[in-house]
Amino acid sequence: MRSVDVAVIGGGIIGTSAAAFLAEAGQSVALFEREQVAAGASGRNSGAIQRPLDPPLGDLYCSTLKLYRELTAADAGFALSERAVGLLIVSPDHIALEAVGDAIRRTTPDLRPEVIPAPDLQVLEPHLAANLSACRLQTGYPVAPAAATLAFAQRAVNAGATIETADARPMTDGGGRVTGVEAGSLRVPASQVLLAAGPWTSALVEPWIETAPIRPLWGVVVGVELADAPQHVIEELGIDSGAGASERLFSLVTANSATSVGSIFVKTRPEPEAVAPAIIERAARFVPALNHARRVGVRTCARPLSMDGRPLIGPLPGTDGLFICAGHGPWGISTGPASARLVVDQMLGRSGTTSDFDPARALRWSQAQQTEW
DSSP states (O other): OOOEEEEEEOOSHHHHHHHHHHHHTTOOEEEEESSOTTOSHHHHSOOEEOOOSSHHHHHHHHHHHHHHHHHHHTTSSOOOOSSOOOEEEEESOHHHHHHHHHHHHHHOGGGOOEEEOHHHHHHHOTTSOTTOEEEEESOOEEOOTTHHHHHHHHHHHHTTOEEEESOOEEEEOSSSBEEEEEETTEEEEEEEEEEOOGGGGGGGSGGGTTTOSEEEEEEEEEEEEOTTOOSSEEEETTGGGTTTTOSEEEEEEEETTEEEEEEEOBSSOOOHHHHHHHHHHHHTTTSGGGGGOEEEEEEEEEEEEETTSSOEEEEOTTSBTEEEEEOBGGGHHHHHHHHHHHHHHHHTTSSOOOGGGOTHHHHHHHHHOOSOO
16 A cells, blocks of 8 residues: 555544544545444443533534534534524432533533423423433433434545555654554555544553553443434433542433433443343433333443543644544533644644643553542
8 A cells, every 4th residue: 555644543533533624735645444434432332412511621622513514514414403403401309400501601601500390390391200300401402313424534535645545553663753654564654644533542552551541331222213213402400520439420412313311331342232221221210201112222432531520632742743632531422523633733833732631641641540530
């Protein structure tokens, strides 16, 4: 295979959008994906684009919405609705929801949190259990999980990028400079390499192999047929913190008449069919109709969780020409395209490293890390 300006490793939402931006900027680009485009979290998530409460991630979300609107306008097989359907954080604990609403009002007032007591919630969403209250936020765009990734992949190909099915890793010259990628017996010279392999990125960076500042946090999503599904994106109180003390919390998203129910939060890969009944059993406490809904599929999702909950975006210290964009946790589909734009601008010399996402912090963390996280 001929040499390229940039090799991208990983065919998720970040890798495909970065490949598109790079190719459109005139770079020759080869993207390497070991399975298929959107095989990971980018194609197996619940299917909701929503704003993270962490302000730097919120900025990425706002920029990502603009990029999705451009994608929608280009008629690329992806469509984002004009308005958010709204996110309901639900719980039987009304006082706790009031506290959440107050906290969000202080830090992210544009989400316009509104606490809805149980009687009013029954009017708004009659399919929810009668004992629930909610904090409603002005965010939440249901989408088919893989749609954006596939659209960006096609956009990359249209701009001249190639997509190869291969398990690739970066090559260096031994003197601190990236020289390309190797995939089995195939070697492809490249001036720059972008690592966008989600939870598997740590295995591609020599200093991270033991400490792994990006790791998979596994989830399972169950597809169901649900007549008269709730119109909002719905999440159980606490899910935004990565489940906190619980390994299983409820979420529900309906996109294009397909309802996805989740999720679990575990460090080892689960057997999806084994945990699906418990997911539905818990979810039925919030949406009783799920007791009788027909299951239409179950999928496993490995969220790429970083050591501090923020992604690593930018050049890797110690290896010239090697860049990373990974570690978005559950926020990949909501912040990925803007993250890709950020790292592409750095690769093209248009901007510098952003301190909130500087990969150097992971190298420092790896050197200091003494215990399992």
